[in-house]
Amino acid sequence: MPVQFIPSDTKIPFMKARHVAVIMSIVMSIASFWLVYDRGLNFGIDFEGGILVELHAEDDIDLTALRSGLGELGLGEVSIQTFGSPDDILIRFQRQEGEQEEQKTAVDHVVAKAGEIITSKITVRRVEYVGPKVSDELVTGGIIAVALAIGFSMLYLWWRFEWQFGVGAALSMVHDVALTMGLFAVTQLEFNLTIVAALLTIVGYSLNDTVVVFDRIRENLRKYRKMDLVELIDLSLNETLARTILTGISTFLVLFALLIFGGDVIRGLTAAMIWGLLIGVYSSVFVAAPVLPALKLRRETFDETAKTDTKP
């Protein structure tokens, strides 16, 4: 027999907490923007340009020795970090003055120097070079993509529902993006091109959640024409609660599997999506829904039978 995790007749007064929640959301969003501004994001070479070399050694690597050794090469700031395991490292340094030849020489020097310092056999697993022109374009492309995704979804909801729904969804998406960027500013996890994909997916998932709630609100607006709007939103949130949580859990299960088993290359992507999943669920309940009464959603639009319902 199936287990029902979420009781069927919850009556959680979500909307009672809406003022606190909205204030908290605004504070968190502003804090995130400020953190991004103040601490900055740890941009990967996709956005900042530069050179990245991933090396694999057969034994653990002495990072301190490697750091000072590579520092002597005069390539500017060289960042070295282990990648997943202590015998796997990422070396990042800036684009070198000059043309292709200089970049190649720099990579050769780094690999040769690393070979001297690391006693065990090393293999080059990955080399990436992103020029300044491309990285600028990727930044612009990323920003436009996120903005367009939010804009088009807002228009779609405006068309399918009412403008208040569009605005509510857009605000909750901005909130999700802000908080995710905030997470990256706090943790200083690398912010690269795949994170933009994660942002867009977060926007998509959060929107999914929001639309489910909005759909139920619309249905209830037609069903209970006398009910107070706030009460009605609470009812709708409770009715969709089981779905919100179950889908959330199932998505979390796969993302968790991806986080544990998916390897280091996409760990940042997965971490961002898990965070976004939590934020997205929160924002559809506490950001998107409270916007409706705040924007004075007019109920008459949903009274399809109102015109024929003439009073005696």
Add this chain to the structure above:
Amino acid sequence: MLAFTRWQTILIIAICLIGLSTTIPNFFSRQAVESFPSWLPSKQLNLGLDLQGGAHLLFEVDTNAVIKDRLEALQDDVRNSLRPKGADRINFTRMRVQNNAIHFDVTDVAERPRALEAVRTLIGNTGSGFNPGAPDLEVATEGQSGIVVRMSEAAVAQRKRAAVEQSIEIVRRRVDELGTREPSIQRQGDDRIVVQVPGVQNAEDLISTINTTAQLSFRMVDLTASVDEAMRGRIPPGSEVLEAVDAQGGEPTHYVVRKRVLVSGDSLVDAQPSFQDGQAVVSFRFDSAGGKRFAEATRNNVGRPFAIILDNKVISAPRINEPILGGSGIISGNFTTESANKLAVLLRAGALPAPLKILEQRTVGPDLGADSVTAGTTAAIVGTIAVLIFMIVCYGWFGLVANIALIFNIALMMGGMSLIQATLTLPGIAGIVLTIGVAVDANVLVFERMREEIRAGKSAIAAAEAGYTRVIVTIIDTNLTTLIASGIMFYLGAGPVKGFAVTLTIGVITSMFTSVYVTRLIIATWLRRARPRTLPI
């Protein structure tokens, strides 16, 4: 909603079976698939470079250099046309190439009409023939005493386009010569070329093979001036100082060579690496016109040295011992077997019309790729099993139905991607795994709705019916909004984002199909057969 016509049923089952069958090749090795009978599907998932290892390179064709080169060559002709033989020369100052045009000032304004006439005649003679009907070059006066020879916008665009197309062709020939497996060479935007070569270990070699301009020329060494004098700036007119190709270490050697080209690399029809006296050399053959010119030049210059120049560097400057009449010869220099082979490849493929600049390079070693595939597959399998168990725990028999749909969904996704040969990247695998989690959303919506309807007192069939009817709008709305986001990702995204968007899009479409049609068909059939009084949900 629960009634299906016979045709609908057949169609749904057929799509599922086709989906399953198109995934089959992915469970076999490439060799095994090639031996499949022809009626079996044979397309495998197209793994991105991050999964199979290889090099991704983005180049930009420096199209401005093409225009500049052309105008600089023309500048010499213009200069000569103003100093005609047997007539008075026209004095001018400040001749320069600027903004797709040659500018100069005539010293004596009264001479300007004659200068205009001379330049016009010259241009009439050179007539480039790119745009019949519209002249490539326009001659006009400017300012008090200036004359401008401007290349028309159409001609500039035309030349740039031609340079990019020609570059792609030459890059293709060069990469093909390397004999790597399935290289992909594509144009991106106006002036960019993406080269993807799977399985390449050393991208640096590949890059230098691709972006060496490889302009070869044979010119005479100028013996009228010593190198030392020329280095101090006293270069005879019509000559220039060029460096020799790097010998191992030491000070670079210089040569004073004539600017006039005896024969250029364009006249080559073949080049092969070979050996002479145990030394690696490149032997070459000219076409008949080139051979004749080379024969004449060598006949007139026996005893004097000539220079073999590649991309403005002197490879060697041998003495002409006797006229070379056969139209073929050898280039010797400090070659190793490899460098001789590489030069031969470059010469055979032809010179690039413009320099190529590398903008982006991503190389992934084959073992990292293999590790990523293993990691992605493990995550997908573990994630799928977790969701399957979760659904059965939550919804029992209905969960099982949703699971069947989920399996078909995964099959359809893999099949769809194999069929359209979309590239599967590592973020793409993440996209698939995410879709597996989200795919059950539609079923969760339906099942939760059924529970509500049962609580509202509806019969089994009515509840099942209402579950689908009421929820279909929500499912469409949610999936369309996801499609909007993934569509934007596809159009604007680069590389990994695009791969992610493709799998997400395919996943949304297939999951809508399986979670709406497949589960509904199974549940409808079950309701008809079992006639339950209550829904076990």
